Amino acid sequence: MSANPVALSAIGFDADDTLWQNEHFYRLTEGRFTELLADHGEAADISSRLLEAEKRNLKIYGFGIKGFTLSMIETAIELTDGRVSASVIQKILDAGRDMLGHPVETLPHAREALERLSGSYRIILITKGDLFDQERKLAQSGLGDLFDAVEIVSDKTAATYERIFSRHANGPASSMMVGNSLKSDVVPAIEAGGWGVYVPHALTWSFEHVEPPATEPRFREIADLGELAALVGRIAHPD
Known part of the structure; x- marks a missing residue:
């Protein structure tokens, strides 16, 4: 990782409507x-x-x-x-x-994105909601073995990301959060000093809608998780 110009060491993933339908x-x-x-x-x-x-x-x-x-x-x-x-x-x-009891339906490119980045970065699942339900969905998704850490939290704030990325990686400045919610996944991760990658979902709860932080230098948007590995590569190796 010492050759990494931005020292990116960890990537956090939201779960609901980022990795699987919710x-x-x-x-x-x-x-x-x-x-x-x-x-x-x-x-x-x-x-x-x-x-x-x-x-x-x-x-x-x-x-x-x-x-x-x-x-x-x-x-x-x-x-x-x-x-x-x-x-x-x-x-x-x-x-x-x-x-x-609904079955878990993973979204396109979810497994591919995790597998391509696993091993090069610490991969952390950061999701909010009911503990039992989130654990059930993670188990049924078949993706559990691809995460280095799992955090199920009551809410997502800048302080949440500061704590999690400091506990499991080298702090938020060298971390990235990927998710479908600008309000929960992207904006607070950037406020904590990290990267925020927005992956829009066709259905997102209205409570999670805020304006994209378009002027923030650490904000990125991709169409789907199939574009994530290339984006990470461009950030980590800009030349």
Whole structure:
């Protein structure tokens, strides 16, 4: 690594909607939820009320399916003025349970990108959400052996990346974070002093939307993970 002009030593990867599909299942479940409550409002209005509940509850339940399910129940109670039936509550619980059992579908080039970079850099999975669910998805993905470290956190901030990259590598200045969320994966990693690589996903939760830090010299955007190894090569060896 001493010959590396930027001393890049570690690459962090987000999990949900970066390495495998996730938001797709939330959207499907949200569709089921709005159908259950169709007598109490338009689908767009119900979705808006659900989003408000999710944001309100993040500080209580955190990120993940369990908090999403509780937010659906809360929204159903609010929309029906407390008259929601037990059968509807049961269907909401069933929908949440179905989400926790959905199969893991890795995204294109995920394994290829990890395999090409593994061995040259420390590869770290950095994901937020429910501990059990994230561990389940990692195990089912078949990608677990490609990571040098796994960190499942409650949120992603500059302090999070400072701590993780200092613990597992040579600090954030010589590290890179790759993910589909500008708010969680890219911006705070750059604020910590690292590189932030944005890999857009067709479905990203609206809560995660912020403007790209286009003027930041350590910001990059690629179309998919198939472009990552070449990008890392250009950064590490600019000549």
